[in-house]
Amino acid sequence: MKICVIGTGYVGLVSGACFADLGNTVLCVDKNVDKIEMLNNNQIPIYEPGLEELVKKNYLSGRLKFTSNLNLSVKNSDIIFICVGTPTHKKSNSADLKYVFKAASEISASINKFKIIITKSTVPVSTGDKIEKIILKKKRKRLFEVVSNPEFLREGEAIRDFRFPDRIIVGSNNKKVVKKIKSLYEPLIKKGANFFYTNRRSAELIKYASNAFLATKISFINEIANICEALGADIKEVAVGMGSDPRIGEAFLDAGIGYGGSCFPKDVKALAHMASEKGRHPQLLHSVMDINADARLKVVHMLKENLGQSLNDKTIGLLGLAFKPNTDDMREAPSIEIALRLIECGANVRAYDPVAIPSARRIMPDIFYAENPYELATNCDALVVVTEWNEFKQLDLEQILTSMRGNVIIDGRNIYSPEELYERGFVHRGIGRSYDTSTKS
Numbered sequence: 559m560k561i562c563v564i565g566t567g568y569v570g571l572v573s574g575a576c577f578a579d580l581g582n583t584v585l586c587v588d589k590n591v592d593k594i595e596m597l598n599n600n601q602i603p604i605y606e607p608g609l610e611e612l613v614k615k616n617y618l619s620g621r622l623k624f625t626s627n628l629n630l631s632v633k634n635s636d637i638i639f640i641c642v643g644t645p646t647h648k649k650s651n652s653a654d655l656k657y658v659f660k661a662a663s664e665i666s667a668s669i670n671k672f673k674i675i676i677t678k679s680t681v682p683v684s685t686g687d688k689i690e691k692i693i694l695k696k697k698r699k700r701l702f703e704v705v706s707n708p709e710f711l712r713e714g715e716a717i718r719d720f721r722f723p724d725r726i727i728v729g730s731n732n733k734k735v736v737k738k739i740k741s742l743y744e745p746l747i748k749k750g751a752n753f754f755y756t757n758r759r760s761a762e763l764i765k766y767a768s769n770a771f772l773a774t775k776i777s778f779i780n781e782i783a784n785i786c787e788a789l790g791a792d793i794k795e796v797a798v799g800m801g802s803d804p805r806i807g808e809a810f811l812d813a814g815i816g817y818g819g820s821c822f823p824k825d826v827k828a829l830a831h832m833a834s835e836k837g838r839h840p841q842l843l844h845s846v847m848d849i850n851a852d853a854r855l856k857v858v859h860m861l862k863e864n865l866g867q868s869l870n871d872k873t874i875g876l877l878g879l880a881f882k883p884n885t886d887d888m889r890e891a892p893s894i895e896i897a898l899r900l901i902e903c904g905a906n907v908r909a910y911d912p913v914a915i916p917s918a919r920r921i922m923p924d925i926f927y928a929e930n931p932y933e934l935a936t937n938c939d940a941l942v943v944v945t946e947w948n949e950f951k952q953l954d955l956e957q958i959l960t961s962m963r964g965n966v967i968i969d970g971r972n973i974y975s976p977e978e979l980y981e982r983g984f985v986h987r988g989i990g991r992s993y994d995t996s997t998k999s
């Protein structure tokens with residue numbers, strides 16, 4: 559099939575490359591000409607494992623092309639995926655749809671024959687109706703169909719998630735169009751993906767409800783971690799015991815410094831906003847956000863408890879910057895808020911991340927970035943585990959301790975064994991851990 563993907567970010571680039579790999583002809587469009595130039599020079603603007611090879615292979619085969627010319631790309635395609643960003647609006651908690659509506663208006667000017675226009679971006683319920691209205695200003699209804707097909711891939715696992723999705727949701731009441739989209743996804747359905755079609759508004763809401771549920775699980779386990787600390791239970795043991803019940807499930811029961819990234823924070827906010835706009839009071843969603851805000855700053859309180867209330871002139875090393883491992887995405891990363899709060903307290907902040915330093919430097923140009931964890935540890939009073947990269951789990955802890963001035967590790971992702979760290983001479987604080995080495999002597 560001939561596909562046009564608008565927006566070559568984390569979703570658009572991965573989807574474009576994967577659709578091309580399934581044998582389709584894909585034109586990837588971005589208004590950011592620097593990105594397009596990079597892609598045409600075999601450079602990948604984002605870090606996503608396996609993406610470089612996949613893009614290269616399909617680019618060389620001629621099935622995957624990159625351009626800034628939306629008009630020609632739409633004209634030459636049957637299916638158009640809108641994959642542009644939907645960040646939080648500057649003036650409210652709603653999703654800002656300016657990129658989506660701009661793309662819709664540009665598409666409308668280029669429709670020359672029947673097109674299926676699909677929102678893969680996460681968009682508030684009824685956005686499909688609004689896109690339809692925009693296009694109707696220029697084109698007749700028989701020339702297009704607007705469909706919702708939310709994307710569930712996770713950064714860091716994006717290619718695998720695209721190839722082996724749990725489910726493919728298509729929101730449309732047009733059976734012919736649903737059939738065509740189903741045939742596009744047929745190779746994935748054959749490998750076991752569930753295919754559901756729903757009405758368009760339900761499909762739009764499924765995405766928000768899914769992300770809000772996962773965020774709720776994270777805030778729930780963080781609430782339980784707080785209770786564990788007060789009652790002397792261990793959150794790791796509690797989570798295993800809870801998660802082995804299939805009605806609960808073990809995923810997303812890792813206590814820590816909370817969720818971040820380009821999706822959960824903005825999507826929970828936008829869902830709460832959608833509900834409030836219609837006169838509903840989404841109490842649970844507000845609690846999820848409050849708990850998450852507290853979880854981020856918990857490590858700062860722990861540092862104060864262990865280094866003294868004044869962090870002035872203390873040197874703190876952040877192990878990890880990206881909002882999660884295997885990505886360089888710094889959007890809403892907890893590391894930003896933690897670093898800024900520490901700087902406000904007068905601390906010297908150092909940081910290391912295997913891939914996110916270039917993105918982090920754009921946001922926080924003034925902190926010191928180390929080349930490796932051992933350089934990071936040099937003269938630090940404390941280290942804080944912010945991102946659970948695998949390489950942090952395998953550190954030579956003896957070398958780390960020798961490099962440090964102090965011996966405190968605040969394990970914001972519970973990657974270390976408190977007992978082991980205690981035996982090696984560290985003061986270890988985890989989230990919801992019963993073996994709190996700060997109280998051992």
Ligand SMILES: NC(=O)c1ccc[n+]([C@@H]2O[C@H](COP(=O)([O-])OP(=O)(O)OC[C@H]3O[C@@H](n4cnc5c(N)ncnc54)[C@H](O)[C@@H]3O)[C@@H](O)[C@H]2O)c1
Pocket residue numbers: 564565566567568569570587588589590593628641642643644657658660661664678679680681709710711712713820821
């Ligand atoms: N990142 C994820 O893990 C993820 C997962 C599922 C769904 N989503 C959703 O997918 C959407 C895209 O997310 P992302 O992380 O890929 O965003 P992104 O910011 O990485 O990429 C968006 C791209 O769209 C381009 N763009 C904007 N307007 C354009 C226009 N009119 N014409 C051409 N290009 C245009 C931008 O230049 C940018 O390159 C969002 O709605 C997001 O919520 C993201």
